[in-house]
Structures are given as structure tokens and as C-alpha cells.
Amino acid sequence: MIHKCENIKIPLSEWGLSRLTSLKHLIIGGMFPDATSFSDDSHLILLPSTLTFLSLSEFRSLESLASLSLQTLTSLRNLEIYNSQKLQSILPREGLLLDTLLELTIWGCRLLKQRYSKEKGDDWPKIAHIPRVANDFKSTSKQ
Template sequence: MMHHDSNTTIATSGDVHVLNIWECPSLIFFPISKFPSTLKKLEIRDCARLESISEKMFHFNNSSLECLVISRYPYLKIIPDCLHKLRELDIYNCENVELLPHQLQNLTALTSLTISHCENIKTSLFQWGLATLTSLKHLTIARIFPQVASFSEGQRLPLLPTNLIYISIKDFQNLKSLSSLALQILTSLEKLWIQCCPKLQSFCPREGLPDTLSQLYIRDCPLLKQRC
């Protein structure tokens, strides 16, 4: 169990499946050398001085960790390249994090990915290689690439896996078009959310949207309001 205060201690008895490290502004070092081999979910929030997690903190060929949630963690720079069994990865408000394409592409079991308010990510969406993640069902991207007007970079290859069920796109201040996402080929898509994209002029491809789409939510996109 992890107590979320400045005097954080860890007491382990039996198998540890969930470890939450919350609101520890004075915590600098992890008080354990390795996370438990039985760990299924790791969540780190509001730890302004905590050292970055690294591969050495996980057991070799770690096969148990399925969910990693990280928020307001300034020392995090990259995701450890050993978490190939992850099913859920959520990263919020991490100003120094960088996504390395090969690391994302190794997450072949990933079903849900959220990257939000990480404005210093330099690797373009095209380079993430999400189209190879055939298990991915839920995708949320928000307030990254503050200057981008389109995700394509002139490329024609698919950016997203066709089996996505849910997509949420939020807080892109200069985004003008979603045409490069080729939404029409996402033949499993059921929910599409678009929020706070003030310059977005077009989201629907000429070919239309998938017949499977049952929920379309658009908010705070004034140019789309005029057109629709």
C-alpha cells in the first residue's frame, strides 16, 4: 500500500497488484529497488521531484504490468522499453516526456492510449506507428503539437489502426483538418469526440464516416459550427 503524503512508505505483504504514488512533492527516490513482479497497475501523480522510472526498476521480461498511468511528473523523459505487455498507457501533463517510435510500436498488446498536455513531444503522430498496433481500441490525444495544422506531414500511409472503436481529439489550437486520419477506413469506429479545436475547418472525409459510427460529439470548434 502507498500512502500519498510526504512521509510515503511502502509496506508489502503477499502479492502486490496495484501501486499508487500520489501527491508526494518531497519524494526524490523510489524507496524500492524494483517494483513487485506481480504488479499489474502502476500510477504516479503529482511527484514534482521524483526521479524518472527506468528499465532497471522492472523485473526482466516483466509480464505482469498491464496499466501505467502518469500525471504531472516532470522528470519522466521516456517510457521504459521493457513493458511490452501493457494494455493501457495514460500520460498527462508531463512537460519533458518524449515518445520514441520503436517503444510505442513494441506495445503490441496495447488496447488504450491517452497522451494529453505533453506539449514538448517532438515525434510526429505519423512517426508513432500506431497503425501497427492492431489491439488498440481507444485513443485520446490532447494538447500536443501546438503548432500543427495537419497530422499527415504529406504522408499517405495510414496513421491509425483500422480496429479503433473510440477516438478523442482535444485542445489542438492550430489544427485545421483531420482528413489525414482517414477516418473512413476505421471500420470499427463507434465514437468520435472532437473538442476545443478553434481552427478546425474539416473533419469529415469526402468518402464519409464509417457506418459503424454511433456517437459524434463536437464542442468548442466554432468553424465547424458554422459549416454544420
């Protein structure tokens, strides 16, 4: 867990997390208060493909997760996103989240709530394949 470290000045793109091939769970949040993206390099892989659980929270200015290259996280089963009010998109540039994702949780993200609300949001069809989607307005499970 890396949380509430607002004084860290080294960008996530320079941490070398992608080399930590034993890393399975990562919780990160409450840092980089002015960052709108995790990286300016769309080809840079920031996280290891071995991650099964990723939780991101309290990124005040973050607008997109596209720079995380979520499509490279081929082991990812659970993705949680909390309290990131300016976050507009969780989708990678390819437009779909991985089929391996079993659970997506979104809480306190006003713009995501609009885009990914069940059957009403413009991007609901892009996450509808996920067996469990939970957010601050309802939870859906495919049984």
C-alpha cells in the same frame, strides 16, 4: 490517453500507432501546438482500424482531420472532438464519415459548429446518417 505533451517533437505519423492492432480507445490532445494537419502524406495510415473510440482535443492550429484517414477506421463507433478552434473539417477526402459511426461529439470548435449544425450547416447532410450527434449547441438522436 496522451494529453498535454506539448514537448513531444516526433510527429504522429512516426508513432507507429497503426501497428497497435489491439488498441480500441485513444484519447489524444493538448499537443503539437503549431500543426495544421497530422500528416503531409495523404496515403499514410496513422491509426489502427481496430479503434472503436477516438477523442481529439485542444489542437490549437489543427485545420483538418483528413490526414487521419478516418475512412480506414472501420471499427470506429464514437468520435469526439473538443476545443480545436481552427478545425474546419472532420470529413475524410472522400467526403463522408463511416456508416459504423454511432456517435459524434463536437464541443468548443467554432468553425465546425457552423459547418455541421443540424439542417443549417453546409456539411450537415454528410453527417446526418450518424444516430447521435452532440455539439455545444444541441444534441440530436435518431430513436
